[in-house]
Amino acid sequence: MTPEFFILIKEEIKPMEAQTGSLTLANLVDPREKTYFNVLLGISILIWVCVVLSIIGLLAVGVVALIAWFAHGLLVARLRSEGVRITPEQYPALHQTFTEVCQRLGLAEVPDLYLLQEGGLLNAFATRHAGRNFVVLYSSFVEILGPSSPMIKFLIGHELGHLQRKHLTKRMFVAPGTIVPLLAEAYHRACESTCDRYGAFASGDLPASMMALTILASGREAASVDTTHFAAQHFQTRDFFVSWHELIIGYPTLSQRVAQVLGFSDPQYAQRPGRHILAYPFAFFFTLFSIRSLVLVYISIVAISVLIALGNQVKGTQQAIQDQLQKQQQDQSTGH
Numbered sequence: 001m002t003p004e005f006f007i008l009i010k011e012e013i014k015p016m017e018a019q020t021g022s023l024t025l026a027n028l029v030d031p032r033e034k035t036y037f038n039v040l041l042g043i044s045i046l047i048w049v050c051v052v053l054s055i056i057g058l059l060a061v062g063v064v065a066l067i068a069w070f071a072h073g074l075l076v077a078r079l080r081s082e083g084v085r086i087t088p089e090q091y092p093a094l095h096q097t098f099t100e101v102c103q104r105l106g107l108a109e110v111p112d113l114y115l116l117q118e119g120g121l122l123n124a125f126a127t128r129h130a131g132r133n134f135v136v137l138y139s140s141f142v143e144i145l146g147p148s149s150p151m152i153k154f155l156i157g158h159e160l161g162h163l164q165r166k167h168l169t170k171r172m173f174v175a176p177g178t179i180v181p182l183l184a185e186a187y188h189r190a191c192e193s194t195c196d197r198y199g200a201f202a203s204g205d206l207p208a209s210m211m212a213l214t215i216l217a218s219g220r221e222a223a224s225v226d227t228t229h230f231a232a233q234h235f236q237t238r239d240f241f242v243s244w245h246e247l248i249i250g251y252p253t254l255s256q257r258v259a260q261v262l263g264f265s266d267p268q269y270a271q272r273p274g275r276h277i278l279a280y281p282f283a284f285f286f287t288l289f290s291i292r293s294l295v296l297v298y299i300s301i302v303a304i305s306v307l308i309a310l311g312n313q314v315k316g317t318q319q320a321i322q323d324q325l326q327k328q329q330q331d332q333s334t335g336h
């Protein structure tokens with residue numbers, strides 16, 4: 001991440017009028033996110049009912065949730081103690097950008113922002129623990145993009161989108177439904193598309209948003225990459241293996257993400273090209289025979305146990321009624 005690269009990026013991205021094409025505050029949510037969420041929620045409710053009816057299942061969920069909460073607490077403790085908390089006094093320029101993006105997206109509560117050095121990795125994430133929201137930017141990203149560029153606004157806006165849409169909380173509720181092959185992946189991809197919309201709207205600059213995503217794909221070489229050609233790559237690579245890859249990952253591919261952003265100013269890129277039909281069964285069974293299959297087996301055993309227990313209880317009740325009736329008949333016949 002050399003200073004020369006930073007200068008190159010700044011020169012490539014000519015200052016342009018803030019524009020977001022057809023993207024507005026009213027259409028920031030990808031419609032597929034809501035659809036997949038509702039399907040996942042319906043399946044999850046059925047599974048949650050089985051879990052609650054099974055004492056063992058409920059205990060298992062409680063133990064896993066407790067372990068996850070403590071583990072997550074440690075992760076958050078690391079960023080709160082090892083990362084730099086950005087405040088009006090600490091890195092004011094970055095704090096100013098963060099505040100502006102929060103206001104543009106209409107956040108009622110401003111999360112804590114941290115800067116973390118992770119060995120040159122280009123990443124950012126949002127998380128939540130003990131009722132507090134956190135946004136974390138890896139320092140290499142800020143080093144490349146600068147603290148006030150529309151590209152850094154895109155990244156911040158993307159992470160704020162996850163918080164604004166409560167993706168972290170929702171994913172816990174619909175976790176049981178993710179045993180259905182390909183469904184969780186589709187939901188996660190839709191969530192990421194939503195957050196790219198938040199990012200693009202926050203940046204107010206579609207080309208800069210495309211460049212931010214292109215940097216994820218090509219790092220310091222992004223300044224030499226034509227983002228429109230990269231978007232077109234998504235439409236050119238529709239074969240069996242690419243389709244399979246697309247179906248089993250929790251993000252839209254980077255070329256697709258760039259195309260989706262470009263689609264807000266150029267409708268031909270807003271179209272969704274089809275996938276190779278054979279990729280669906282391959283991706284389905286690939287996902288089915290993953291770790292999820294073990295969870296599926298476990299839940300099936302719990303569900304069957306619950307059904308057997310309920311069946312036995314019904315039989316027992318029927319038997320008790322019959323015994324009672326027989327006893328009454330015997331009592332009547334003996335004159336008591």
Ligand SMILES: [Zn+2]
Pocket residue numbers: 158162192195
């Ligand atoms: Zn994301």
